[in-house]
Amino acid sequence: MKTISIYAVLALLLLVGCNSEPSLQKYFVENSENKDFIAVDVSPSILNVDASKLTADQAKALRSFDKMNILAFKRNDKNQAQFEAERSKVNAILKDEKYQQLMKFGSGKDGASVSFVGDDEHINEFVVYANKKENGFAVVRVLGKDMNPTSIMNMISILKESNLDLEQLKPLQEMMK
Amino acid sequence: MKKFVITLVVVLMSSPFFAQGAFDKFDGQDDVTSIIVNKKMFDLMSKVKMDASDKEAQQYLSLIKKLDNLKVFTTKSTRVENEMRAASEKYIKTAGLEELMRVNQDGRNIKILVKSGAKDSQVRELLMFIEGGKNEDTVLMSLTGDFDLNEISVLTDKMRFPGGDDLKKATKGSKGPK
Numbered sequence: 001m002k003t004i005s006i007y008a009v010l011a012l013l014l015l016v017g018c019n020s021e022p023s024l025q026k027y028f029v030e031n032s033e034n035k036d037f038i039a040v041d042v043s044p045s046i047l048n049v050d051a052s053k054l055t056a057d058q059a060k061a062l063r064s065f066d067k068m069n070i071l072a073f074k075r076n077d078k079n080q081a082q083f084e085a086e087r088s089k090v091n092a093i094l095k096d097e098k099y100q101q102l103m104k105f106g107s108g109k110d111g112a113s114v115s116f117v118g119d120d121e122h123i124n125e126f127v128v129y130a131n132k133k134e135n136g137f138a139v140v141r142v143l144g145k146d147m148n149p150t151s152i153m154n155m156i157s158i159l160k161e162s163n164l165d166l167e168q169l170k171p172l173q174e175m176m177k
Numbered sequence: 178m179k180k181f182v183i184t185l186v187v188v189l190m191s192s193p194f195f196a197q198g199a200f201d202k203f204d205g206q207d208d209v210t211s212i213i214v215n216k217k218m219f220d221l222m223s224k225v226k227m228d229a230s231d232k233e234a235q236q237y238l239s240l241i242k243k244l245d246n247l248k249v250f251t252t253k254s255t256r257v258e259n260e261m262r263a264a265s266e267k268y269i270k271t272a273g274l275e276e277l278m279r280v281n282q283d284g285r286n287i288k289i290l291v292k293s294g295a296k297d298s299q300v301r302e303l304l305m306f307i308e309g310g311k312n313e314d315t316v317l318m319s320l321t322g323d324f325d326l327n328e329i330s331v332l333t334d335k336m337r338f339p340g341g342d343d344l345k346k347a348t349k350g351s352k353g354p355k
Contacts (some may be wrong), residue, residue: 019320102218106287108207116217 024093024127024141028071031086036079040171042068047162054158061154066144070171075136087137090129099127109133123147138172199268200248200317203261208254210314214247219322236328244322251314258308258315265306265317274304285310291326298326 032039044065054062075083094101094115104113110132117125124145131137203209223242227234252258268274274290281287285308292302302321309315 100217101215102221103212103214105209105210105212108205114218115220120220149221150226153225 010116012159022138024099027089028069028094028139030143031071036073036082036086038070038072038074040070040072040169042070042168046165046168047158049158049162053161057092057150058154058158061147062158064144064147064151065069065142065155069141069143070138070172072138074134075134083136084137087131090137090139094127094129106131118147121146121148199272200250200261200266200319202255202264203250203252203317204248206252206257209250209252209257211251212247212249216245219244240324240328243324244320244326246319246321248319250317253309253314255309259318261315262306262308265304269304271273272302274302284311285313294323300324300329303329 028039031037044067046068047062049062051059051062057143073083073086093099094113098117099115100117102114102116104111106112107148110130112128112130115126115129116123124143124147126140126142126147128139128140128142130140204211204213213279219241223238223330225238228237252261260295269290270294274292277289279286279288286306287308288306290304290306291300292304293299294301301323304320305316305318307314307316
């Protein structure tokens, strides 16, 4: 039964992905092979926590968290025009009503915003979008099922205790240089 | 005459938009740093289950539920500072804000204004304008919602935002304007 529901969710995701509207999903797929982009998928194993030490709430929060996809565009002298084009594409996608913006900060040169998909108690996706004129931009999608504000607080408490396995983020280091 | 009517119509039509985002033009400018927290964020934060015995946390949650939007714009540019001052003065007139207090500290003017609700201590909007000084940012902050002035001190304790200390002085023990 469980596998069936997983397949159903996958099929649903595919359907959403095939939708003609520009979506982040599509944007990620289209650009993950592009050499100007760096794509990283992070699984919950990055947290490297001892499951037996978690409280019941923490374990529940961890289960609601699925994976994290990161797509980053590295700016260099040659791709200035493309950077502007890609940046406005992402901006346009995030303008969709589906992405409810929580907060943002920054200036014209750089900035970051946090949005989410779903409703208050059943959050399916968080989108963190950060950009800096000199370096490029990054979009982080945190995917899960039925995440809620309490589980997020619990996730933060897990993060504090975890020994982050940064190996998974290696490709991004290049970006920071 | 006709021209006058058209102008009047245009002004009347556009005024709600002004009221909506009197300061939105500062968002995204190169020399302005902005922080915008939307109602959704406060909604989500208020849904976090916290220890019911922690009185301070409960106070904090009950305040957050009543907040709508927080907008903070800071700049170092004099040009933008002048624009901000003009925009806020205009907004104060159109939105009917009342001055809560004015401080002059080390040559920097700090103005705190509120838009009162049904009761005196009930606030629909809190606006703060801090003039820039040497190497100091100009700060324009607007907080909307439906909250009690006395509750704000809980927030200033928890969050470190510019002018928080002055705000605390303004709200502590006071029962609102008048």
